[in-house]
Amino acid sequence: MLLTISVVAVLGLGHAQVLSVPQEPAKSAPATAYYDVESDPRRQSAQGAATLCSLRVPETATQPKAKPEPATTVAGSTVYAPLSPHCKLDLFLKQTYSPYTFASAAFGATEAQATGQWPHYGGGVEGWGKRFGATLANTESRRFIQGFVLSTVLHQDPRYFYSPNRRFFPRVWYSVTRVVTTKNDHGDSTFNTSELLGALFSSALQNSYYPRHDRSLADTMNRFSGALSSDAVSDLLREFTPDMKSLFRKHAPKKILKIEEKLPIPEEDKP
Known part of the structure; x- marks a missing residue:
């Protein structure tokens, strides 16, 4: 019910904002x-x-x-x-029901159980199931809060834009600083409020389903800082993924390239 109300409210806000702005025939978005x-x-x-x-x-x-x-x-x-509010919602839903989202959650749950994370969940199939649910909830709540709600309300773009600089170190600096800088819906650089608030809100929300012993303020702030660090590393990989793909395809055997072309990987999930 809360999810439905949030979606309707945000889409209504986006629609109202469109209606309140005078139409200019030369500008369509x-x-x-x-x-x-x-x-x-x-x-x-x-x-x-x-x-x-x-x-x-x-x-x-x-x-x-x-x-x-x-x-x-x-x-x-x-x-x-810019992406419209409906487009941002559509992208969130596509990611939500992507098989790779569930595969990633399964891998995360397996790793968490193997390393003893969340010991109060216990072991065995039941413990793994709890870890899987927690990992999946972490991912989905973060995407919904940050990628849809906050990016729509704050008029910020959730996408990653590649650096225009081709030198190595400037690209590294550019990519890891995207957690504090992003683009608004006008294409201008702005403080990445949706990233910081999204990480903070989702980290606090996790206290509603994490074990009691993992709900302290220190645990919440550790998850918050970990989310920002993880996003910085992800942006770094995004920046150099095209270079790695180009290098791989240049030197990889043709048989491997043919196998890659036949894999049923959705466009949104390709690196």
């Missing part, structure tokens, strides 16, 4: 990331608005200039357009 405009800019913009709603940003995307116009395009240029 397609739910896309940065994309290259080729032969017909207007056609490309319309096509992107109708088909693209993804957390993936083109690897060759460049940073926009000051206050870009989402639908004002020139051939060969790049355009930024």
Whole structure:
């Protein structure tokens, strides 16, 4: 019930904000990331608005200039357009029901049981089941609070945008600082409030289902700092994943590449 109320309230807020802003015929907000405009800019913009709603940003995307116009395009240029509230909800639901989400939770539960994490859950199948439920709840609550609710209310973009710098150390610094800096729905850099509040709120929420001995303030703050550290490492991997993929495909045997192409990996779950 609380989940339903939250979704309706956030979507209603997003819809009300759209209605309250005067319509400008030259500006439409397609739910896309940065994309290259080729032969017909207007056609490309319309096509992107109708088909693209993804957390993936083109690897060759460049940073926009000051206050870009989402639908004002020139051939060969790049355009930024925000994700709509409905698109953010759709992306959350896709991740929620992705088989890789459940596989990741199963792996996390197995690792937690093997290392003795949450000892008060006990052992055996019952203990593993409790750890699986807790791990899955951690992931889903974080995605819902941070990736949908806060990013919608605060008008922030939940996607990761690649660094325009090609040098190694500037890229490392750029990626690990995305936990404190992100883009708003205008494409401008801003303080990543949704990241920090999302990590804090979800860490506090975990006290409602964690064992009693793991609900102290110190435990909550440890989970909060751990979430930020984990996100910084994840962003670092995202930044260099295209380079690693390129290197792998350049030197990998053709048989392995053919196997990779046949694997039923959804686009949203590909590295």
